[in-house]
Amino acid sequence: xxxxxxxxxxxxxxxxxxxxxxxxxxNSMFDYFLxxxxxxxxxxxxxxxxxxxxxxxxxxRFTVFLNKSAKHLSLHIVPSQPGDSAVYFCAASKxxxxxxxxxxxxxxxxxxxxxx
Amino acid sequence: ETGVTQSPTHLIKTxxxxxxxxxxxxxxHNTVSWYQQALGQGPQFIFQYYREEENGRGNFPPxxxxxxxxNYSSELNVNALELDDSALYxxxxxxxxxxxxxxxxxxxxxTVV
Numbered sequence: 001x002x003x004x005x006x007x008x009x010x011x012x013x014x015x016x017x018x019x020x021x022x023x024x025x026x027n028s029m030f031d032y033f034l035x036x037x038x039x040x041x042x043x044x045x046x047x048x049x050x051x052x053x054x055x056x057x058x059x060x061r062f063t064v065f066l067n068k069s070a071k072h073l074s075l076h077i078v079p080s081q082p083g084d085s086a087v088y089f090c091a092a093s094k095x096x097x098x099x100x101x102x103x104x105x106x107x108x109x110x111x112x113x114x115x116x
Numbered sequence: 117e118t119g120v121t122q123s124p125t126h127l128i129k130t131x132x133x134x135x136x137x138x139x140x141x142x143x144x145h146n147t148v149s150w151y152q153q154a155l156g157q158g159p160q161f162i163f164q165y166y167r168e169e170e171n172g173r174g175n176f177p178p179x180x181x182x183x184x185x186x187n188y189s190s191e192l193n194v195n196a197l198e199l200d201d202s203a204l205y206x207x208x209x210x211x212x213x214x215x216x217x218x219x220x221x222x223x224x225x226x227t228v229v
Contacts, residue, residue, distance in 0.1 A: 004158075042223075043122075043221050044206070046220075049217060103174070106151075107158050
């Protein structure tokens with residue numbers, strides 16, 4: 001039973017345009033969501049996160065939107081650059097005061113290709 | 117801040133053997149989690165250590181075991197290796213000033229033949 005789903009295995013976008021990566025979750029107990037980027041032969045790199053008390057968080061070219069009623073989040077990259085080409089993972093967790101997040105539950109990832 | 121480092125980066129083992137993977141957590145972090153990433157999949161949680169105690173475990177058999185040391189570094193041990201254990205093993209540390217964020221090492225690529 002997959003609790004975090006990324007239904008698009010791949011996405012191709014022209015350089016300079018917007019990339020939109022989508023993620024759905026089923027567990028209503030999740031209250032913290034993160035996006036990671038992964039290049040081949042490297043570990044995932046933290047990109048941006050959002051708490052369930054917010055519906056938007058922005059960091060430079062990256063914006064994450066959260067729709068709690070739909071259990072859906074999306075990552076927008078504007079403008080897209082060739083260096084953004086990587087696999088993007090959506091992850092979810094529950095926050096604990098003492099030790100931070102519970103372990104992350106990941107989607108299967110979406111491979112983004114930004115074409116120059 | 118020093119990052120999360122894992123060793124070795126690659127190794128090949130024979131079915132039935134045992135393996136130990138190591139992780140040095142990021143400075144100031146007291147929580148280490150281990151994940152297994154099979155080809156084409158997202159990382160799957162194996163277990164987590166918080167202040168040297170196991171703090172949660174995923175759906176992995178007991179032949180996957182771990183340790184966390186007083187300096188918060190960690191080991192993952194896998195006994196009786198099976199072919200399906202071939203994967204990228206990722207260590208993530210968290211619990212610093214940005215308590216909600218986990219930072220990953222580069223991973224150990226394990227191949228079981």
